[in-house]
Amino acid sequence: MGAADADARDRGPWRREATDLVRAVSGGMLFGIPLLYTMEVWWIGSQTQTVHMLGVLVFMFVPVFLLNRTAGFRTTQDIRRRDAAMDSVETVALAVVSVFLLLVLLREVTATTPLEEALGKIVYEATPFAIGSAIAQHMLRRAPAEAEDEATEEAADGKGLQATLVDVGATTIGAVFIAFNVAPTDEIPMLAAAMPAAWLIAMVLASLVISYCIVFVAGFSDQKRRRNQPGIFQHPMTETVASYLVSLVVAAGMLWFFQRLTPEDPMSLVVSHVIVLGLPAAVGGAAGRLAV
Amino acid sequence: MSGRPARSPAEWVTFAASVVVLVVLVGLIGVEAGEPDGPALPRVVESGPVERHGDAFLVPVKIRNEGGATAESVQVAAELTIGGQVSVADQSVEFLARNETAEVAFLFVDDPATGTLDIRITGFTVP
Numbered sequence: 445m446g447a448a449d450a451d452a453r454d455r456g457p458w459r460r461e462a463t464d465l466v467r468a469v470s471g472g473m474l475f476g477i478p479l480l481y482t483m484e485v486w487w488i489g490s491q492t493q494t495v496h497m498l499g500v501l502v503f504m505f506v507p508v509f510l511l512n513r514t515a516g517f518r519t520t521q522d523i524r525r526r527d528a529a530m531d532s533v534e535t536v537a538l539a540v541v542s543v544f545l546l547l548v549l550l551r552e553v554t555a556t557t558p559l560e561e562a563l564g565k566i567v568y569e570a571t572p573f574a575i576g577s578a579i580a581q582h583m584l585r586r587a588p589a590e591a592e593d594e595a596t597e598e599a600a601d602g603k604g605l606q607a608t609l610v611d612v613g614a615t616t617i618g619a620v621f622i623a624f625n626v627a628p629t630d631e632i633p634m635l636a637a638a639m640p641a642a643w644l645i646a647m648v649l650a651s652l653v654i655s656y657c658i659v660f661v662a663g664f665s666d667q668k669r670r671r672n673q674p675g676i677f678q679h680p681m682t683e684t685v686a687s688y689l690v691s692l693v694v695a696a697g698m699l700w701f702f703q704r705l706t707p708e709d710p711m712s713l714v715v716s717h718v719i720v721l722g723l724p725a726a727v728g729g730a731a732g733r734l735a736v
Numbered sequence: 737m738s739g740r741p742a743r744s745p746a747e748w749v750t751f752a753a754s755v756v757v758l759v760v761l762v763g764l765i766g767v768e769a770g771e772p773d774g775p776a777l778p779r780v781v782e783s784g785p786v787e788r789h790g791d792a793f794l795v796p797v798k799i800r801n802e803g804g805a806t807a808e809s810v811q812v813a814a815e816l817t818i819g820g821q822v823s824v825a826d827q828s829v830e831f832l833a834r835n836e837t838a839e840v841a842f843l844f845v846d847d848p849a850t851g852t853l854d855i856r857i858t859g860f861t862v863p
Contacts, residue, residue, distance in 0.1 A: 457744035457745065457746045457747070458746045460744075460746070461744065461746035461747055461749075461750060462746075465750065487830070487831055490806055490831045490833045491806040491808070491831065491833070491863045494765050494766075494768045494769035495769065497765050498762070498765055501761070501762070501765075520741065527743075530743075530751050533751065533754045533755060533758065534750050534751055534754040536754075536758065537753070537754030537755075537757040537758050538754065540757055540758070540761055541757060556836075556837065557836070558833050558834055558835040558836045559764060559767075559768055560768045560771075560833060560834055560835075561806075561833035561834075561836060563761070563764055563765055563768060566761075567761075567765075
């Protein structure tokens with residue numbers, strides 16, 4: 445039994461459970477966010493009949509159950525079918541709630557959206573999200589405690605500036621990896637056009653919270669090293685904000701690369717597009733910092 | 737990674753809350769399943785008031801699908817007749833789910849108040 449598991453037990457059952465749930469949501473974000481930015485999935489949800497929704501919901505349990513038997517979102521491994529089945533119920537429910545909140549954030553579900561349309565969108569978007577949650581534990585596997593200690597020592601020995609450059613590079617690579625296939629699509633101007641200023645601020649806050657949770661709460665590999673990182677932005681909050689700014693710059697660069705933004709565009713349009721693409725970029729950037 | 741110990745109270749709370757979420761979700765889907773089916777029926781439910789923007793007159797129009805299915809590529813046409821001269825404007829809405837309302841806007845050079853404005857749905861695709 446690893447020291448990581450012993451460490452997890454020391455946190456107490458409620459905090460451990462909260463960490464497990466944050467890990468599940470983080471895994472879902474990493475796997476599900478590209479499809480959350482895909483209008484065809486919204487449309488499929490919009491025109492889906494209720495009987496199909498129930499079919500998708502039942503179908504969703506099959507891969508989620510199988511993944512929960514081998515991977516899952518908890519640090520413990522499910523051996524009994526009963527445990528895997530109960531975790532699958534939690535995985536799907538968590539995906540449904542998370543996707544609902546994200547669709548509200550993206551204004552794809554509003555107070556005027558008909559119930560059937562909202563349910564269709566939630567059910568379809570929850571499927572990749574739930575699969576991501578069910579492989580969360582294997583997606584960014586927790587490093588053995590020994591490796592973490594070694595990494596911590598290495599990090600402490602490193603130069604602050606060099607460590608910061610590594611962070612910036614990792615954030616950039618991660619942001620490009622997740623957001624590059626979203627950047628050229630019509631979803632960005634569509635979503636940005638429907639967002640008032642208050643909603644853009646909510647997007648910024650959500651991006652920061654999600655990025656923080658993935659790196660510093662979810663208990664993925666390297667979390668301990670991240671907390672002891674010697675770079676210029678060594679505090680978790682500072683690192684989260686600085687990395688988000690890097691993600692925004694990368695998002696702007698990708699939009700410029702695909703000619704979705706030009707120097708003639710008004711600043712308000714530039715800001716809204718960059719913030720909308722900034723969410724997947726921040727999620728990718730967070731994963732990138734955990735992966736290096 | 738280790739074998740699964742007995743579920744903690746925290747895990748039971750998560751499980752109970754998850755069951756509630758799924759029961760509510762399935763319940764809502766069941767309620768929607770009970771709604772009457774039928775073909776899509778997008779209609780113009782509201783138009784105006786006309787607003788002047790510089791040299792143009794803007795006519796906001798609300799359309800609503802009052803049928804029992806989703807309508808795709810809903811085409812809306814506005815025909816303004818002033819003194820026998822006809823101006824035509826078109827708009828389309830990508831998707832209109834059952835009971836969904838969408839808003840479009842038409843721009844005319846002439847003031848619609850001085851003529852006859854006819855706004856109607858000209859067609860849609862059955863998905």
